[in-house]
Amino acid sequence: MDSVAENGFRSRLDDAVREHDLLQHPFYKAWTAGTLTQDDLAFYSTQYWRQVEAFPGYLLTLVARLPEGDGRTIVEENLSDEVGDDHAGMWLRFAGALGVDEERVQASEIEPGTKACVETFAEGMATKSSAFALGMLYGYESQTPAVARTKVEGLARHYGIEDDGARYFELHAELDVEHSDELARAMDETIVDEASRTDAVEGARAGAAAIWGLLDGVARARAIAC
Numbered sequence: 001m002d003s004v005a006e007n008g009f010r011s012r013l014d015d016a017v018r019e020h021d022l023l024q025h026p027f028y029k030a031w032t033a034g035t036l037t038q039d040d041l042a043f044y045s046t047q048y049w050r051q052v053e054a055f056p057g058y059l060l061t062l063v064a065r066l067p068e069g070d071g072r073t074i075v076e077e078n079l080s081d082e083v084g085d086d087h088a089g090m091w092l093r094f095a096g097a098l099g100v101d102e103e104r105v106q107a108s109e110i111e112p113g114t115k116a117c118v119e120t121f122a123e124g125m126a127t128k129s130s131a132f133a134l135g136m137l138y139g140y141e142s143q144t145p146a147v148a149r150t151k152v153e154g155l156a157r158h159y160g161i162e163d164d165g166a167r168y169f170e171l172h173a174e175l176d177v178e179h180s181d182e183l184a185r186a187m188d189e190t191i192v193d194e195a196s197r198t199d200a201v202e203g204a205r206a207g208a209a210a211i212w213g214l215l216d217g218v219a220r221a222r223a224i225a226c
Contacts (some may be wrong), residue, residue, distance in 0.1 A: 009197060010184055013204045017139050020208035022147050026226050027219045032150050034158030038098055040222045041159065045095035046108035047218050051211070052091045052168075054118050056082045061125040062133050071134070071186035078137075078179055085175075090168035097165030113217020120210040124203065131196040134187050135203025140211060142180035142204075148173035 022028055027044070030036045059079040066072035081087075095105050124136045148169040155161040155169070191197055219226050 009191070012197070012201050013135065013138055013184075014142070016135075016201045016205040017142055017208045019205060020139075020212040022143050022208070022211060022215070023150060025212060025215045025219075027215045027224055028147065028150070030224060031154045034154065036224075038159065040224070042095070042098040042100045043222055044218050045091070045098055045100055046105050047111055047114045047214065049091055049095065049105050049108075050110060050114050050118050051121075051214065052088055054122065055087075058121050058125045058137070061122070062130070062137075065125075065133075066130060067189075069189050071130075071189040074182045074186040075134075075137075078182065081175060081179070085171065087168060087171070090164075090171065093164045094161075094166070094168050097161045111217040111221055113213045113215075113220070116217075117210040117214040120206065120213075124206065128203065129196065129199045130190040131187065131199040132203035132206075134183055134190060135200035135205075136207035136210075138180060138183045138187075138200075139204035139207025139209075141183060143208065143211075144172050145174070145177045145180075 023032075027036075031041070056079055059075055059082065063072060063075050063079065066075060092102050092105060095102075121136060121140075125133050128136075151169045152166050152173060155166050187200055191200060216226055218224075
């Protein structure tokens, strides 16, 4: 079978992801335009933290379900990057640059959209097919580089946040280009027929939609029109 990374199937994944193009979400568009308040960003930092905090667990769950081989190795390396580079610590420094200390981040009430996002990813990693789970990760990580670049630019231009405060986004603007390519390669071991192709596409759609739902919840809580 042709490689997922090299044939037209990847375009099917990307088409599914574009149904929830995060750069077009009203919250991220407001970030780019500089119309969010610092309080808006501070609230966002407490909600998106739940996804950042949970992400290594998603990967660990999936690793345990994958057979030995290149696909499992790729997900293990992704997990190593997340933990080894202390992505959680970088996120907390972003929150700190907005005046939100770790205690407040950890104690913040979880909005329904945030809870639904985390539960959707956790369920996908634990109970759905491997193709669906890898598709979910692709739906998330394939969008991260472009989104992270606009965040870095917006933070510097509109909010004066750079260096440590923006390090999380600077890293993901580069690292997740590699991760999304690797996830496409990991699918080569799980995409064996049209049913698994469909699962992967549905997973990509679900992953992007879950993050969109988290952002919807943040926007509603901050009275930002969606």
